[in-house]
Amino acid sequence: MVNLIYDKSPIFLQNIFISLKGIQIYRQRYNKVYRKELKILNEENEFNLQKKRFKSFIKYTRKNSPFYSQKLSHLKKEISMSDIELLPMLTKDEIREHVDEIVTRNKGLLPMGTSGTTGKKLIIYSHPYDISRRIAYLDYFKAKHGVKKGMKRASMGGRTFVPEKQKSHIYWRHNYILNQLLFSIYHASNENIIYYIEELNRFKPQSIDGVTTVIYRIAKYINKHSIELTFKPIAIFPTAETLTVTVKSEIEKAFRCKVFDQYSSSEGAPFIVENDKGYYDICPATGYYELERIEGNIYEITVTSFYTTTTPLIRYRIGDAVELFDTLPENYTQSDIKIKRIIGRKNDYLVSNEKGKVYSAILSATVRKTEGNFIECQFIQNKMDEVIINFVIEGVNDKKTIEHSIKELMKVRFSESTEYNVRFVEELESTDGGKTRFIINNLNRELS
Structure with missing residues (x-):
């Protein structure tokens, strides 16, 4: 019921709902x-x-x-x-x-x-x-690089807060309590990136954090189109995915500030x-x-x-x-x-015709949202227009629920045009080295 009210509310009310949640988070963390x-x-x-x-x-x-x-x-x-x-x-x-x-x-x-x-x-x-205590350590780490709690912050995270039927290009919400602008990672496709950049220029965050892929995609667009930013963050803190030298260099070039990686x-x-x-x-x-x-x-x-x-x-x-x-x-x-x-793993992503590379952070969040009981899940991509999704389950009762749920989620988060071949197997496919991987990418090309 709460989600239904949120989805049908205008965006300014959604910002209020998120800020009310922010009060709860603030009291829980900053005690x-x-x-x-x-x-x-x-x-x-x-x-x-x-x-x-x-x-x-x-x-x-x-x-x-x-x-x-x-x-x-x-x-x-x-x-x-x-x-x-x-x-x-x-x-x-x-x-x-x-x-x-x-x-x-x-x-x-x-x-x-x-x-x-x-x-x-x-x-x-x-x-x-x-x-x-974990939040305290993160703030201790960020403070070493000049970023203090309460400063303007833009975050690229895995929370779902943009209603699926939303028509506007407003893919962010405000948490006024934490002085934080939350950006959706699920809508950061190449055609939408310009809206993210325009909002960043308006908000002028003092720090940026979140999923590495999305920050990189924004940086690459800025550099490719020689877009002038009207702000300069103190520092950027990517999370959730491996930060390569190339990705770090691209981000630092775009935002003209230092990038500091963290692992947990x-x-x-x-x-x-x-x-x-x-x-x-x-x-x-x-x-x-x-x-x-x-x-x-x-x-x-x-x-x-x-x-x-x-x-x-x-x-x-x-x-x-x-x-x-x-x-x-x-x-x-x-x-x-x-x-x-x-160390990160190569080919730890799938490739969408609509959204380019879709990394494990987004797919992991999709799996967590999938309804039904299952033990394991695995994504395999052998060609651009098809993704095989293997599930290991204990019984048979949840097959239809799982299949419907994962397909609907993947249409939103990966691609409408891709065919999703959902299979229920006794065990997951392994790599040549005998390892069971969450993502197996067998495509023979890299996307820029």
Whole structure:
């Protein structure tokens, strides 16, 4: 009913509705927990914090998580960072199977859904306490680069707030409480980009953040058409997707300001952030990082995240990799970790005739919106006019619901003219290397 009222309301009322939601978000995030965390971050050494927080995090988890109470029952009472190899690894499948036993709280749980790179649904529960601390760290990071809370901010995010039947080219809404202009990532096609640029020129944000692809698409249009911006942001903070050198250069050229990358995850992994010198720093106040060499200076990351007190992530195999400047010594310390770049996957997108490259952030959001019960989902594109969507389900009752729901969502978010071949399979197709991927792009051409 609320959504129906919102969709039928004029845009100025929709802005009010979003701002009212903004009041709720503000109270949830910017509370005494946020203020305390920000004070600690500004006053204490991060590596000293890491040591203290590791001990208290493990102690809290053992006491409050039935899963870890049993898993760690044979270990001594106080566990420090030097004991980390005594702790068991945590996999995504274990979280799926045991999340109700892993959680440490029964009240105030906030489900944080993710489809991951494999397309499997994964639910991690967070809590206002965890979220406030994470937001505090993000604001601490941004403040280092001159951007403070309350400044004018333009965000390119995955929330759906533009009604499907809207005729006007107003693909943004205002959150007056946070001084934030929210742009829809689902309408940022080449023919609509000019409207985004015109609104940015009118709003004149002091910072821009959000999905990398959309910010890049806007920047590329600005540079290609030599559009003069009437504002200059202090900094830009892309999220959700890998930031390549080419993409970063294009964005910095268009907006005439520095771009600062950041890495985390929807599960709540500890942060890795770009510094003034253009390479990456771990953020020890947010977690502990273990690196396992794959080849050369490329390492897979296993994380223990201090901002996940609700669904504790201890030695969590997140499945991501980084490239270091130098090979780590055998007995490396946290301060030895010097990251050159965060590794991304090639062809982690589909190609639409109408919207160009459509990356995993949009497709992941689409999967989360799909109605019906399913275990896994996968997108395969072998030709421009067809996308194969594979679902693994336990029963047969939801087939029609799933098929209808995903097709309708893809028409809006990908293309009206594309044929969607929805298949229900026992297992998902793997790559030549034997990996199950969320997106398999078999097209033989790159779009500019």
